[in-house]
Amino acid sequence: MKMKRVVSMLLAGAMVLSLVACGSTPAPATDTAPAADTAAPADDAAPADDAAPADDAAPADDTASAGEPVTLTMWCIATESDSNRHAYEEAIKEMAANHPEITLDWEAFENQSYKTKIKAAVQADEMPDIFFTWSCAFLGDFVAANKVYCLDDALAKYSSELPEVMLGNTTYDGKHYGVPTTMNIVGLFANMDLLKQVGYDEIPGTYDEFIKCCDALKGAGIIPFGCAGKETWCVTEYLESVIEKSVGADALNDIFLGRETWNNADVGAAVDTFQGLVNNGYFDPSGAGLTNDEVKANFMAGKYAFYMNGTWNCADFAADEAFFPKVKVAEFPVINADKAKLGQLIGGPSDTLAVAASSPNAAVAADYACELGKLICHYGYLDGCGLPAWTPYGDTSAVNGLTQAVSEICAKADSYVLFGDTAMNADDANTYLSYVDQVYGCQVNGTQFIEGLANDIR
């Protein structure tokens, strides 16, 4: 009986202890599954008006003074398979040499998982000191919630190296909250070997010629377009290009930024044009079940003639010695010359580093993030996985020919349009993506697309 009582007390005690077992846990080890590069929307227009900027959130306690050892934490998406990985590694190595008193603990996460992780961390106030983010509305939500440290002071010393236009997507109510690490646009990549098979030595410059080329490719048993339908952002690379080259950059920008309604007949007609490409069989029917990595691999293996995607892919294409000589890049041709023109590009600076307002070393982290962002941009440009958001320096002759071609396209550009899914806030962006999905599946037509979005976007 006595024994029974002792055992009962022990069991009850164990249960009580279990109630206090839930303490805060350290950040788990990173998941380094292959990253799908995200679409980087950018534009030189101000981000969405409703992103209310936070006042400068003073860090809880800026514990570091000059020269004192400081440990900073950073989260990013530069996993082992990410094309920016090398740029991050080189930049961090150089920072470690330049600032031996600062130790950086950094972790990389897969792209899609990161979106979930960073939002959970923001909500729980468990953010790292420095974190990767996409600009515009994605960062804007955090800024509006006063979770991001203002970088005005830290960026002031870099004004000659970082053009103000590159900060447009991370400026909210006149204050800067992000450091751009690269700049990218949507490019029309082409496998010239396949185009030569149907008599084309260059990427067609007009839309009519482009369609004729697609018909010729189809006739020769070559799939014109590779598109990962499983990742809707890949579909937007095509759709947004078609819309922009039909209605013009300004009109599309106004819609993305909420200044104009989606219920625009020209946009509806452009969506029907895109669906015409789908119905004509220009897209790989298996693409609906493939990831972007698989589609990119198929493109490099010669399965598709065209691959419309971000110019961060230049590094991977350049790294493949067998494929690199075959690939060229161009701007998507104009569809409606009355409203659109060449030199209006989808893209801009989107990949950004930001500093948590709750960081105990926010000022140190801010300075560190600015210098690190500059170095990532530099090494990323040398690797060819992005265009320089910062003014290039040093010997850049080693930059691959494909990235240089993209630079030439950008040099002739006069306006940029943000990627829709980053220009808009999270809810609107995902509503938009769900309709893009339905357009690709031919489940809604152009009119239903514009009416649905006009109705559902809050």
Place this chain on the structure above:
Amino acid sequence: MKKLEKGFTIFLFLLPALLLFIGILIAPIAVSVYRSLYDWDGFSKATFIGLENYKELFTSGSIKFTVSLKNALILAFFSVFVQLPFALFLALLLGRKVKAERSFLSIFFMPVLISTVVIGQLWLKIYNPDYGLLNRFLDLVHLGNLKHVWVGEVETALGSIIVPTIWQYVGYHMLLMYAGVKGVSLDLREAAMLDGATKWQVDRYVVIPIIKPIIRVSVIFAVTGSLKAYDLVRILTEGGPFKTTEVPSTLLEEMLFLRNRYGMGSTISVMLIILCFAFALAITAAFKDREA
């Protein structure tokens, strides 16, 4: 006084379990119900909107909750009417003391032990339209006309999820039923066989009625598990193509972490709780009627 003391002691011993029960089960449900009445992005101040989230759940053109519910119910249908009968068949077969009974048990149970992520990736490779095992096999047997983009076509995507789901959990239900089958007294079996019943008649008229409570539990698990299905859907199709394989859990994830709509996410979780509870009650009532 002694009675009060006894009551207090009982309460004291029950208190830790009660606190755990409230903390892990009741409190989160209450918070979800509370949050479902608000429009909240997870970072800023929440705005009270009453039942607007519930209204929008069933009327919005982009949320498609009814599609996700339909998919979950289809999954439940196949779980109950394909997976469970097959699990029962295996349990009855293995319950007859066959050779290598334990080995077969382990083999059938192994998929339950494997991580769902691994299973999802395995089946993705099987379903790959270019080099996948399934399409390659169809080519081999001269049935190339039956090839599909299994996870990419609207007609085949949901089926592509149902097959590995059934495959993964048939062993789990088989084991539950096997435990019940093994508990049936040998005397009853022998008595039935002495009366001239065949082995399958013994199973049908003696064993199955005895293990009905276990079958009821399996049905509840199968239905509620289907309503809460997430991992295989996430890995195989991510709710696509074109949101046609969305299930409530993937929708919930999208609302919370992609669309920053914590209020709507809480609404979906409340709906899931209500549906699981309703189905559990309905199944229990249905089995009770049969037993009566």
